[in-house]
Amino acid sequence: MPSPRNATAAVIGAGDFIGSAIAERFARVGYTVVAGRRTAEKLQPLVEKIERGGGRCIGRALDARKEDDITAFLEEADKIAPLEVCIFNPGANVNFPVLETTERVFRKVWEMACYAGFLTGREAARRMLAHGQGTILFTGATASLRGGKGYAAFASAKFGLRAVAQSMARELGPKNIHVAHLIIDAGVDTAFVRERIRERGGEVAVAGIKPDQLMNPASVAEAYWQLHAQTRDAWTFELDLRPYGETW
């Protein structure tokens, strides 16, 4: 059972895989995790799992695209205990040819993956600056560095999020806020990724997934933890993550 810290770690986009694994990783070392996602009920298994392990986790319905909502969410976290870590881990991966990308999709993907990240980072920083410290981590993807075919909407949002992270890191680093950006450059072992493998290659392909071919969410979460654990004389802004067998 972790000895509790007087600090919260907010996870925005606490989905079933990476987001949950990050929440568990920080709960394991005593942080009170405040987890947000669109549907609060879906957070119940995470909350229960963390509590069974002796940790503390609060789940909240959250639409991080709404300024008032994300502000209230982080405000609540900061009242429970000083907000020390904030992780922005949106899910908004879509693929459409550019000519079939509606303005609605383009806007929505940006709101989820970039605009919400800006709001989250800004509001987290406000609270952390009051405490004189903190860590803000943004989840990036292959599409953060490359606008591939079919990724006009998604890559545009992820490029934009990376710029926000860079600007924040340059402005807030000297104020003792560690801002970092992780490039998840391969498939994490999620239901979504397995489904895509199934679509392409059928059950045979899914059955043929080799050990460590997909990233274990817990392994990804470990990288988030290590970034937070860095001493401030040697901070990383950006790192990439991919499995050993990945072609890149």
Place this chain on the structure above:
Amino acid sequence: MPSPRNATAAVIGAGDFIGSAIAERFARVGYTVVAGRRTAEKLQPLVEKIERGGGRCIGRALDARKEDDITAFLEEADKIAPLEVCIFNPGANVNFPVLETTERVFRKVWEMACYAGFLTGREAARRMLAHGQGTILFTGATASLRGGKGYAAFASAKFGLRAVAQSMARELGPKNIHVAHLIIDAGVDTAFVRERIRERGGEVAVAGIKPDQLMNPASVAEAYWQLHAQTRDAWTFELDLRPYGETW
């Protein structure tokens, strides 16, 4: 007097400097230029200048953030003569510390510099594909590659625009549409830039601007023209532009 071509060049963001210079460059070789900016009256000097030179230019009020408006604008251009060139040259440079960047500013800058670019590119491509050819050029900036201090909003939008350009280039190149992105990585000789130099260093600084220290809009426009003039066996996706004396 140029011999007219049966083709239009649309310039979205036909401001007083780069946008106007691009319009003049394409008018000079016979394109009918269809120029759009927020306030139609401000286009009058450009239209008159081009017409005095024997060229053709049509000015239209345009808010490229409105899907119906940009669609109608390009539709009109394509009716005058086949749309062959489309240049997206927004002006949206702002600088605010991230904590002072309102959600309104962040959204507006994105709408002007990125979202409008997506709409423009998509709608231009639709018309060009019908003709089997075309060139779409996006204006980038230093902030397309670097999220500097105070540039969370602007860099985020410019990074996002670059991703759109990359995705479009990869999808549309094989369909004979040349998509390119120009990194304007220094000051162009505009009223805005001279004003910033004045703010920092006073009249002395403005008076001390050396020849070729700032980019002449006509020189920048030449690069747009050369990209369009490339044969399709050797297309450039991206190039940078800066004056000889610039520190980078």
Place this chain on the structure above:
Amino acid sequence: MPSPRNATAAVIGAGDFIGSAIAERFARVGYTVVAGRRTAEKLQPLVEKIERGGGRCIGRALDARKEDDITAFLEEADKIAPLEVCIFNPGANVNFPVLETTERVFRKVWEMACYAGFLTGREAARRMLAHGQGTILFTGATASLRGGKGYAAFASAKFGLRAVAQSMARELGPKNIHVAHLIIDAGVDTAFVRERIRERGGEVAVAGIKPDQLMNPASVAEAYWQLHAQTRDAWTFELDLRPYGETW
């Protein structure tokens, strides 16, 4: 017949394709071309072709890895007429798994593709600085940006050459020397590339090469010319070139 200029353009690595095309391009506008490659006899067809067109070209055996040789070569060029343009266009593409890359190969590829480029650039700059102007252009490749499988030697040399180009551009730009680097990011139509296509897909594949699928050396050469033609208030340091149908 071009009206002659009192200026030389040196082409180091004046191979049968890109190098020769560049030589022809500059000869066409009146430069005396001084072309160097390992075997002087192989330059004879180029010299004759240029002379038949009314231009001037001098061919010299050159091992640009030898400091004295490249110095003498550029010295000779500069004596014929002021050295105004210098193009470094080495050929050193090899592919070996890293474990099968001998130290001899690694060193030789570096000497040809990087070290010779440093010597060439430095010696060209010395002469150009005396005249107060000049253009130095370096040929890059996909491997300038990406260390792919089998490219430890070649990519290492091309990365290194790009660094030389960057440092030179930053140091010499303010002294009115235009240094640029071109990323040739696809197959140029050369005997070497056709042979590789043949190896992979047989005669059928070669026969199936579509128009504009490979870059015409003359199209590539045009980009070199345009870089040199830029006015100094808007210089490009880097651009990429690839055919319209290329996947990247």
Place this chain on the structure above:
Amino acid sequence: MPSPRNATAAVIGAGDFIGSAIAERFARVGYTVVAGRRTAEKLQPLVEKIERGGGRCIGRALDARKEDDITAFLEEADKIAPLEVCIFNPGANVNFPVLETTERVFRKVWEMACYAGFLTGREAARRMLAHGQGTILFTGATASLRGGKGYAAFASAKFGLRAVAQSMARELGPKNIHVAHLIIDAGVDTAFVRERIRERGGEVAVAGIKPDQLMNPASVAEAYWQLHAQTRDAWTFELDLRPYGETW
């Protein structure tokens, strides 16, 4: 006292600061460290310090630019116990205007910072492949990504080393060898860096160095350790390191 592992960690370029700190870090968790640098006597303090702490360290004179020497060095390490970690940490930072960069300096810096890295990586990989696993870490710098003024030689070598690391990572990752590249993008607290600060700002500047303004070698070493500790389903190829207050 660490419980010993049956594994060696080779440190090539075991200088007084980063190299020594890395050696200590791996010794602390039980690796037998095999440390190499030009002058064996200078390794004595490191060996003694590690041994006092209950660890094991062997110091060897090493010129990693000599194929036979680096091969013998790694062979010896692999005989002591299976070679599991190899760190290439050269010191070759020089700054000369390109026109004052002699061919000797250009070549020597490349041999030390790039060519030796290639030899080291290749020979380490050979031994690790026999064991089915291993980690090879390369030390990069700001100059790995940017060819700044005065850095033609150093940046060229560091760019080249990064390409080697990329090619090796792509080839060897699927064979269970983790290859990574660390960008040390700021001053580490070394005698060299303090001397440069002294040169620029005098004793006052040295006295004014703030806590955590320079990177502690031990903090840098921690990043090397964490990369090695990553599970193979989520490996990082590249990360950057700089102090919180650094301008970048």
